[in-house]
Amino acid sequence: MPANPMNKYAIVIHGGAVTMKPGQLTPEEEAHQREGLSQALQAGWEVLHDGGTALDAVEAAVTSLENNEHFNAGRGSSLTEQGEVEMDASIMDGSNLKAGAINSVKYVKNPIRLARAVLDQGSPVYLASEGALEFALQQGLALEAPDYFKTEKTRKQWLEIIQQQAEPQQQDTVGAVALDQHGNVAVATSTGGIEGQVKGRIGDSPVLGGGSYASNDACAASCTGDGEVILRGALAHEVYALVKYKGLSVVDACRAAITLRDEELQGDKGIIAVDTQGNVALEFNSNVMRRAYRIGEEEPVVAIWRDE
Numbered sequence: 001m002p003a004n005p006m007n008k009y010a011i012v013i014h015g016g017a018v019t020m021k022p023g024q025l026t027p028e029e030e031a032h033q034r035e036g037l038s039q040a041l042q043a044g045w046e047v048l049h050d051g052g053t054a055l056d057a058v059e060a061a062v063t064s065l066e067n068n069e070h071f072n073a074g075r076g077s078s079l080t081e082q083g084e085v086e087m088d089a090s091i092m093d094g095s096n097l098k099a100g101a102i103n104s105v106k107y108v109k110n111p112i113r114l115a116r117a118v119l120d121q122g123s124p125v126y127l128a129s130e131g132a133l134e135f136a137l138q139q140g141l142a143l144e145a146p147d148y149f150k151t152e153k154t155r156k157q158w159l160e161i162i163q164q165q166a167e168p169q170q171q172d173t174v175g176a177v178a179l180d181q182h183g184n185v186a187v188a189t190s191t192g193g194i195e196g197q198v199k200g201r202i203g204d205s206p207v208l209g210g211g212s213y214a215s216n217d218a219c220a221a222s223c224t225g226d227g228e229v230i231l232r233g234a235l236a237h238e239v240y241a242l243v244k245y246k247g248l249s250v251v252d253a254c255r256a257a258i259t260l261r262d263e264e265l266q267g268d269k270g271i272i273a274v275d276t277q278g279n280v281a282l283e284f285n286s287n288v289m290r291r292a293y294r295i296g297e298e299e300p301v302v303a304i305w306r307d308e
């Protein structure tokens with residue numbers, strides 16, 4: 001365990017990176033999202049402040065975002081082409097490299113809690129669809145009927161895509177990274193995927209090294225944006241490797257990962273990261289990334305648009 005003599009702690013969260021036209025985000029929706037980010041940040045920060053683990057902190061922050069219908073994870077998840085919810089999540093503990101991942105899960109109220117239960121059990125590390133649901137039932141995790149997950153907004157977006165045969169729209173995954181007072185980092189990422197996505201599509205969010213990676217050797221990173229390009233670039237692991245082997249700061253590592261093979265890996269990309277010294281990064285190439293962070297007792301920071 002690396003020394004953390006100052007007992008420094010920090011948490012960073014995101015609620016999705018996306019390119020939006022002016023006016024696409026209503027002032028009401030923007031206000032809801034800012035409030036949701038503040039609440040989730042507070043939930044994670046309290047765990048760290050009270051001396052809890054980074055793992056518990058990221059789970060608490062992401063659970064809060066999953067319970068909030070204004071984000072695309074848990075309640076408020078995007079709908080597939082068939083109008084169903086299929087959720088993906090992953091969580092990783094940088095202190096011991098334990099991890100849990102799940103994909104294409106229905107009915108589970110908090111996919112991140114399911115991923116955490118997978119992590120706690122130890123092996124297997126990754127469970128999919130019905131197998132993951134059975135495990136959730138064994139663990140006594142809270143379930144909800146399909147209607148719980150669908151909101152007016154997601155139904156409307158789905159109808160527009162189906163009726164106009166529009167392209168599937170990128171949505172807004174949620175994620176968190178944290179450093180605790182004991183010097184450990186952790187990551188959690190959760191998503192409903194992309195609105196109108198084909199059945200069985202899986203993005204980067206549940207994939208270790210793709211949407212999530214954490215190791216006390218360097219840092220924790222959570223990605224959002226175009227899942228296909230993030231997966232192909234293994235961007236969460238890229239950030240880790242740039243910090244560990246090239247000695248880059250987390251900010252420079254996230255910037256380099258976002259521009260990795262830029263010709264081939266075009267798309268919206270956002271990455272949050274924290275290292276074992278409490279340095280944080282919130283980098284993105286879109287005009288929007290819902291984001292927030294708080295370092296120790298400093299004031300929390302919440303932002304949505306690039307220029308704030």
Ligand code: ASP
Pocket residue numbers: 016017170171172173191192193194202203204205223224225226227228
């Ligand atoms: N990366 C997510 C996915 O591809 C979507 C997002 O972050 O907006 O499923």
